[in-house]
Amino acid sequence: MTVSKVFSKTESLCPTCFKKIDATIVVRGQSYIMKKTCPTHGDFETTVWKGSIPMENWKLTKERANIKKPLTQVQNGCPYDCGLCPQHRQHTCTALIEITQRCNLNCRFCFADAKNGGKEPSLEEIGALYKGVLDASGACNIQLSGGEPTLRDDLPQIIKLGKDLGFGFIQVNTNGIRLAQEEGFAEKLKLSGLDSIYLQFDGTDDLIYYELRGAKLLDLKIKAIENCEKVGIGVVLVPTLVPGVNIGNIGEIIEFALRHINAVSGVHFQPVSYFGRVPHPPRDEDRITLPELMDEIEKQTKGKIKADSLRPPQCENSFCSFHGRYLLQGNGELSALRTAPDCCSKKAEECSKKAKIYVAKNWAARRQAAQSETATADSWDKIINIIKSSTFNLSAMAFQDVWNLDLARVMDCCIHVVSPEGKLIPFCLYNITDAQGHALYRK
Amino acid sequence: MKEKVEQSLPWICDKCKKELALNKVKVSYLGGNFEVELMKCPECGAVFIGEDLALGKMLEVEKGLEDK
Numbered sequence: 001m002t003v004s005k006v007f008s009k010t011e012s013l014c015p016t017c018f019k020k021i022d023a024t025i026v027v028r029g030q031s032y033i034m035k036k037t038c039p040t041h042g043d044f045e046t047t048v049w050k051g052s053i054p055m056e057n058w059k060l061t062k063e064r065a066n067i068k069k070p071l072t073q074v075q076n077g078c079p080y081d082c083g084l085c086p087q088h089r090q091h092t093c094t095a096l097i098e099i100t101q102r103c104n105l106n107c108r109f110c111f112a113d114a115k116n117g118g119k120e121p122s123l124e125e126i127g128a129l130y131k132g133v134l135d136a137s138g139a140c141n142i143q144l145s146g147g148e149p150t151l152r153d154d155l156p157q158i159i160k161l162g163k164d165l166g167f168g169f170i171q172v173n174t175n176g177i178r179l180a181q182e183e184g185f186a187e188k189l190k191l192s193g194l195d196s197i198y199l200q201f202d203g204t205d206d207l208i209y210y211e212l213r214g215a216k217l218l219d220l221k222i223k224a225i226e227n228c229e230k231v232g233i234g235v236v237l238v239p240t241l242v243p244g245v246n247i248g249n250i251g252e253i254i255e256f257a258l259r260h261i262n263a264v265s266g267v268h269f270q271p272v273s274y275f276g277r278v279p280h281p282p283r284d285e286d287r288i289t290l291p292e293l294m295d296e297i298e299k300q301t302k303g304k305i306k307a308d309s310l311r312p313p314q315c316e317n318s319f320c321s322f323h324g325r326y327l328l329q330g331n332g333e334l335s336a337l338r339t340a341p342d343c344c345s346k347k348a349e350e351c352s353k354k355a356k357i358y359v360a361k362n363w364a365a366r367r368q369a370a371q372s373e374t375a376t377a378d379s380w381d382k383i384i385n386i387i388k389s390s391t392f393n394l395s396a397m398a399f400q401d402v403w404n405l406d407l408a409r410v411m412d413c414c415i416h417v418v419s420p421e422g423k424l425i426p427f428c429l430y431n432i433t434d435a436q437g438h439a440l441y442r443k
Numbered sequence: 444m445k446e447k448v449e450q451s452l453p454w455i456c457d458k459c460k461k462e463l464a465l466n467k468v469k470v471s472y473l474g475g476n477f478e479v480e481l482m483k484c485p486e487c488g489a490v491f492i493g494e495d496l497a498l499g500k501m502l503e504v505e506k507g508l509e510d511k
Contacts, residue, residue, distance in 0.1 A: 327474070327475050327508075335474050335475060335476065336474050337473050337474045337475060337508055338473045338474045339473070378480065378500075379477075379478065379479040379480050380479060380496070380500035380501065380503075380504060381500065383477045383479065383504050384500065384503055384504060384507060386477070387475070387504065387507035387508060388507065391507075
């Protein structure tokens with residue numbers, strides 16, 4: 001018989017019927033396993049944390065934020081009243097607006113389950129969504145998503161509209177195909193006010209793209225990065241990590257990013273999560289948890305990036321992500337930048353404000369800002385330029401699916417999808433589906 | 444007027460009574476290590492950082508290195 005120690009008790013959902021059920025996270029060796037039982041559909045077990053960093057070392061406790069303008073009321077309790085409801089414990093750091101459901105790829109893994117067709121919000125409707133976000137959450141960071149948002153010819157107008165309304169940081173989540181293929185498109189986006197590209201970038205080998213996206217895309221990714229560099233749009237590489245496909249490519253992705261540091265401000269890994277209809281519940285070997293990823297980063301960069309240089313987040317629930325910040329030295333070495341002494345607050349509201357600034361500061365273009373060095377620049381100017389052009393960000397976010405969903409984490413979420421009705425819904429809940437592929441929120 | 448006078452006068456190390464001179468100094472903050480030129484005592488190595496620098500470019504460097 002295996003002896004298990006209880007790490008924590010929480011709540012989750014039944015993967016079959018979405019009923020809210022109790023869940024327990026137990027410890028077995030280096031693994032932390034969520035166990036839950038639905039009275040109708042039986043027992044479920046999923047590893048949620050595994051690796052050399054114990055889950056207890058990652059736990060941060062914060063004083064909750066209170067949502068100033070909840071758009072829904074508590075009726076059935078979390079996760080059934082999203083909007084945000086008054087029970088939610090964190091403000092919006094990034095609001096995600098889906099501007100199309102059209103896509104020019106047919107990916108094996110897609111949060112949005114994008115397909116061609118469906119109604120697109122008009123520019124006027126997007127304006128109303130922007131205003132709703134401003135009213136509920138203030139000028140948070142915006143990510144325009146889809147579908148593939150670059151398929152909209154009015155994307156520059158959509159960006160400009162957001163900027164004109166007062167959003168300081170706007171990012172487009174894209175596969176990069178149009179940025180690579182259409183001459184002048186990157187410049188149009190830059191002129192409209194775009195700060196950053198959140199570029200789907202699954203690896204440095206075309207076999208990876210073929211497996212995950214159904215096409216060989218590496219050359220297009222490189223071209224898209226070059227085009228963004230030319231006009232000064234910051235690029236964040238976003239690999240979806242899938243066991244059996246690209247876990248062994250993690251070190252090379254980081255090396256690639258460092259070689260393109262003029263344009264690439266960082267890598268943001270997304271361990272695969274399982275949405276939509278699946279033939280069988282995902283097995284533990286179908287997943288990579290955050291500590292496993294941190295261990296892989298250290299191993300595959302041959303210690304250039306140490307797992308202990310990565311830290312839990314201040315804004316969202318600590319078990320949702322990690323991040324690290326580095327300075328690329330002239331000799332190719334990376335120095336891990338430590339946390340400022342006064343950085344960490346115990347208040348979720350304060351952390352949310354800092355996280356918004358962090359993303360805007362670190363994910364936007366740096367090289368252009370650094371090019372103002374003149375002949376009269378002193379040694380301090382040179383350092384300022386080095387920092388602007390050579391800081392490198394490494395992060396990951398573990399999205400939750402119906403099998404590993406922890407409602408305590410969801411309540412701390414700061415990445416909110418703006419639904420077509422203008423509600424703000426935590427990213428994981430917006431995308432979550434039951435085992436048959438039925439969505440809880442997405443229509 | 445006061446500033447002008449200060450700029451024209453040499454800075455003297457209070458401990459060693461030596462005139463400070465512009466020299467290379469290693470600075471580090473939060474894991475970032477750099478070399479800069481600062482007014483330094485040739486005897487004891489003490490450096491002088493004026494208010495303008497502390498609240499200007501030096502602060503900008505600090506903020507650039509801080510992660511929030």
